[in-house]
Amino acid sequence: MLIWAFVGTDLVGGLLIDTRLPPAGRAVHLVWLILSLTLTLGFCAMTARAPHVLDSAALRLRTGPLGAVTIPVPALGRVRSAHRTISGHGLRRVPDEEAAVVCSVGSTTHLVIDLKQPVLVRLRKGETVLAKRVYTAADQPTKAARVLSSSIAEGA
Structure with missing residues (x-):
């Protein structure tokens, strides 16, 4: 939602700035504005289109270009809804938990998945x-x- 707010303010601010520029600068500014909006909307589309997939074999958690983790269904344990803020973005470690990782675009998480069996996860930096x-x-x-809890109970 924050990115959509940036798109709106970027568009309005860009158009206001464009009215103050000389004609020669407007073309360059318009190209910059279109490029900026295209990249921002592309980022939104990349992360908003069903980023996570559950099938009979595995749960794949994705964060666009920031990493992904695949968890086999037999390794899935308890799933619960819990709000937490963990600084950073993408696939990364949890600072205060040695055997925990975060898979999110931003710093806010909403789900906690406890695993029955540990899973080897390759982080963004290798x-x-x-x-x-x-x-x-x-x-x-x-x-x-x-949905995840019922899928785990049914064996996906």
């Missing part, structure tokens, strides 16, 4: 972690937790 807990984000965390 480091590997044997994870026993995964924090992630979802648009509808309560519904996502319910």
Whole structure:
């Protein structure tokens, strides 16, 4: 939602600035504005289109270009909805938990997935972690937790 707010303010601010520029500067500024909006909207589209996938074999948590983690269904344990802020972005370690990773675009997470079996996770910078807990984000965390819990109970 914050990125959409930036798009709106960028567009309005850009158009206001464009009225104050000389004609020669307007063309360059317009190209810059279009490029900026295209990149911002592209980022939104990349992360908003069903970033996580659950099938009969695995749960794949994705953060666009910032990393992904695949968890086999037999390794999934308890799933619960819990709000937490963990600084950083992408696939990364949880600072105060040795065997936990975060898979989210921003610093806010909404779901906690406890694993029955540890999963080897390759982080964005190439480091590997044997994870026993995964924090992630979802648009509808309560519904996502319910769907994942029922899928785990049914064996996906």
